[in-house]
Amino acid sequence: MKNTLVLFCLCISLFACQKNTKQNKLILVEEIQEEPTKPAATEIWEPKPSIVSVEGANKIPSDAIVLFNGNNFNEWTSSADSTAVNWILNSDKSMSVKDKTGDIQTKKNFGSVQLHLEWRSSKEIRANGQNRSNSGVFLQNRYEVQILDNNNNDTYVNGQVGSVYKQAIPLVKASSETGNWNSYDIIYHAPNFDAKGNVSKKATITVLHNGVLIQDHFTIIGTTEYIGWPKNNAHGKAPIKLQDHGDKSGVSYRNIWIREL
Ligand code: MG
DSSP: HHHHHHHHHHHHHHHHHHHHHHHHHHHHHHHHHSSOOOOOGOOOOOOOOOOOOTTTTEEEEETTTEEEOOOOOTTTTEESOOOOOEEEEOOOOOEOTTTSSSEEEEEEEBSEEEEEEEEOOOOOEEEOGGSSSOOOEEEETTTEEOOOOTOOOOOOGGGGGTTTTBOOOOOSOOOOOSEEEEEEEEEOOOOEEEETEEEEEOOOOEEEEEEEEEEEEEEESOOOOOSSSSOOOOOBBBOOEEOOOSOOOOOEEEEHHHHHH
């Protein structure tokens, strides 16, 4: 009886082993059959990417929407009441925050975008911490990438220059000298919401500060609140907003363009 049992187990093992070997062979054959043998088998020719040229001193892509080129505020409106922008238009093709006139935002609404902007802190140092040249760019009117003069000016690091405010510390601080121009290049993918209004895919953001990676595909938790936890109320396309922090920030902006993704 004992010998019969051992023989039975051996047969079962052999059968299983043979079956596995056969399966492995099949997979291997499939892989061999699918492996291309000519270069053309892995070439794709359509659709052709559309052509974008990048010309001029400001290197603006030909398919970008120019949001600010120094000539006017045509693309912008006051966030508080949708009236005309009261910020200062400078002779050097930049604009400056006019203290306590409020945030400004684009007239157009945007979802996922590539955004380029240049900003400059005030040369004059008037305050410390969060009150030294504080502004910010808000994606979809609710997710802030911080703008701040942090040169010899410490603050909480999840609120320093280049942070996703109170959510993501920048990988490095890549600021220009106080009073000199900085650039932000932002790749932002908007969140999705389901039919019930719950977030089904959170927003992500990548930021280059003066060409240096400071936010690497960070998943935005929710709205960037000054007080309280991030919120995730459903929303659609929304404006880009620039902040008047209300403390004589003296922050200026120039050369702002955007590409919808
Ligand atoms: Mg700010």
